[in-house]
């Protein structure tokens with residue numbers, strides 16, 4: 001039976017950002033623990049940017065079997081980990097510490113001739129991860145992008161193709177700054193638990209706009225393609 005696209009998301013609002021960080025970290029840790037119990041391993045993908053730092057720090061302190069968890073990125077800027085723009089750098093500084101230091105981190109960036117070459121070698125290298133994702137934590141820009149699915153990306157339809165067999169895709173988008181590497185929508189929506197972590201009134205307004213009528217934004221494409229309810233975590 002065709003699945004009705006009814007904006008399948010659940011809104012989890014919090015009074016402040018520390019409370020959101022603690023709650024989201026608890027949910028993610030619980031899902032990973034369940035995955036480890038069921039299949040002996042957990043696979044987590046986290047987003048970069050400026051929002052996740054508190055959440056990642058809170059998650060790093062929760063004592064689960066991190067040595068059974070593999071963590072990768074939802075997307076990455078095409079910059080080395082030493083760059084202040086690096087999402088791998090954000091994860092290293094905020095998450096790969098405390099209890100979570102025992103997790104295995106799989107970055108997306110590595111030196112390559114260009115973004116297409118990097119994406120192709122990532123695609124091969126990440127095949128061996130224990131797919132599907134147990135947990136994915138997405139962010140969102142006020143333009144309605146999520147992951148590196150920027151509205152002005154070259155070949156956006158390919159990035160948003162739910163039938164794609166790709167794991168990692170290259171992204172070129174004027175609004176993105178650097179070229180990007182992103183998990184495909186297909187891999188993201190196959191996750192057992194899909195969280196969207198947004199903060200501030202501007203992003204709440206942008207999210208509500210994306211869920212309404214009008215031009216379909218990438219975040220809407222992800223929610224519509226997801227076979228499970230997307231859990232939105234928001235604080236002012």
Ligand SMILES: O=C(O)[C@H](O)[C@@H](O)[C@H](O)[C@H](O)COP(=O)(O)O
Nearest residue numbers: 047048049050051139140141147
């Ligand atoms: O590499 C990135 O930038 C992210 O993965 C991206 O998708 C992010 O989630 C949004 O751009 C929101 O970024 P902020 O948290 O900085 O607002």
